[in-house]
Amino acid sequence: MDFDQITTEDLFRIGGSKWSRMGDALGAFIAEMDFGLAEPIKARLHESIDLGQSGYLTPRWTQDLQTSTTDFLSGRYGWSVSPDQVHAIPDVLAGMVITMNRHISPDARVIVPTPAYMPFMTLPGAYGHELVQVPMIRAEGEWLVDFDALDAAFGEGDLLxxxxxxxxxxxxxxxxxxxxxSEIVERHHGRVFNDEIHAPLTLNGARHIPYPTVSDAAASHSITALSASKAWNLAGYKCAQLVITDGTTLQPTDLHEPATPGVLANIAAYSDGEPWLAEVITYLEGNQRLIQEMLPTVLPGVEFIPNQGTYLAWLDCTALDLPTSPAKFFLDRANVAVTDGALCGEGGRGSVRLNFATPRPVLSEILERMGASAQEQLA
Ligand SMILES: Cc1ncc(COP(=O)(O)O)c(C=O)c1O
Structure with a gap:
């Protein structure tokens, strides 16, 4: 499909979250893609409607999800997991809640490297756990982990x-x-909630390595959450997978069932969705190059470390010295909706998260508008 041909009129008409929650602003905030659905997923969903497969999840579909997940993990990453370690849940954040409720003690703290996905800032407190932020190090052209700070932050039994x-x-x-x-976590008898929801979306030759594959210790102290929902844009279908490698299993009280169409869509994505994904990744790489090319002229001073994965660009706008938070500024002055970095914890203030999974002409307009608003402010 030629993604360039999709227009903002199309996107407003389709009316997804990114294109309806913020009025007529150009949507570049919530993590949704604007590229429609892969044909094999569409076909499977149409078939399920034609057949009336609209009831509760069956053991057969659950098993198909488990095996399509394990086949995908071994084919794409060389990660060998047994199907009974794969548990179907409605979404990744449910997996984080299950992990906090069942796999750590009530007084364990939750350690989050920041800037972080926004709910990681709020969910620990909502479930009674103290949040500890460990800022990442912004180095020349890359982000690094502050291992000393991580080690110092870890208390006995905490969750990373x-x-x-x-x-x-x-x-x-x-x-x-x-x-x-994994060595640091192990030293503190800690645990890891390992969110690999964006794993299929690696760019520019970066290789995703599943955390549980790096050592036996990593596997035995972690729970991994996955879904086809980001890479194939299926968030509304409500299906994710929890890969439990720590020797435990889900309890009946943990059983939040995913939606049947979501399970069927995830199976189709993992089994037959890779050609479409390859097209999307190539397109995203082109979009990212466009950001790199345009930034120095439209938003001089804004810093961007090129993505190795995801379709979310992190733009440090502090040099623009804007009168309000950057997301508010770009919404008010450019009618562009981006995510404010302050919501992402320490080190986020002054930055924005920009979703570039959009048709290239739309991305270009987003950047032009942001640039024009910043230029007006300077004038
Ligand atoms: C890193 C990360 N984790 C979790 C989620 C939420 O996933 P879900 O809708 O499956 O809870 C998102 C959504 O953007 C995300 O980016």
């Missing part, structure tokens, strides 16, 4: 929330980084 690829900064962790993290 690892997000790889890391929303919102677009980092893909290396094997060495993951191994060092």
């Amino acid at each position: 929330v690892l997000c790889n690829p890391h929303n919102p900064i677009g980092k893909v962790y290396t094997a060495d980084e993951l191994a060092t993290i």
Whole structure:
């Protein structure tokens, strides 16, 4: 499909969250893509409607989800998991709640490297856990983990929330980084909620390495959450997978069932969705190059470390010295809706998260508008 041909009129008419929650602003905030659905997923969903497969989830579909997930994980990442370690849940955040409720003690703290995906800032407190932020290090052209700070932050039995690829900064962790993290966690008898929802979306040759594969310790102290929902844009279908490698299993009280169409869509994505995904990744790489090319002229001074993964660009706008938070500024003055970095914890203030999974002409207009508003402010 030629994604360039999709217009803002189309997107407003379709009316997804990104194109309806903020009035007529151009949508570049919530993590949804504007590229429609992969044909095999569409076909499977149409078939399920034609057949009336609209009831409760069946054991057969659950098993198909488990095996399509394990086949995908071994084919794409060389990660060998047994189907009975894969549990179907409605969404990744439900997996985080299950992990906090069942796999750590009530007084364990939750350690989050920041800038972080916004709910990681709020969910620990909502479930009675103290939040500890460990800012990432912004180095020349790359983000690094502050291992000393992570080690110092860890208390006995605490939970680390690892997000790889890391929303919102677009980092893909290396094997060495993951191994060092696992040593630190192990030293403190800690645990890891390992969010790999963006794993299929690696860009520019970056390679995703599942955390549980880096060592036996990493597997035994982590719970991994996955879904086809980001890479194939299926968030509304409500299906994710929890891969439990720590020797425990879900309890009946944890059983939040995913939606049947979501399970069917995830199976189709994992089994037959990779050609479409490859097209999307190539397109996203082109969009990212456009950001790199346009930024120096439209938004001089704004800093951007190119993404290794995800379709969320992290733009440090502090040099613009804007009169309000940057997201408010761009919404008020450019009618562009981006996510404010302040919502992402320490180190986020002054930055914005921009979703570039949009047709290239739309991305170009978003950047032009942001640039024009910043120029007006300077004038
Ligand atoms: C890193 C990360 N984790 C979790 C989620 C939420 O996923 P879900 O809708 O499956 O809870 C998102 C959504 O953007 C995300 O980016």
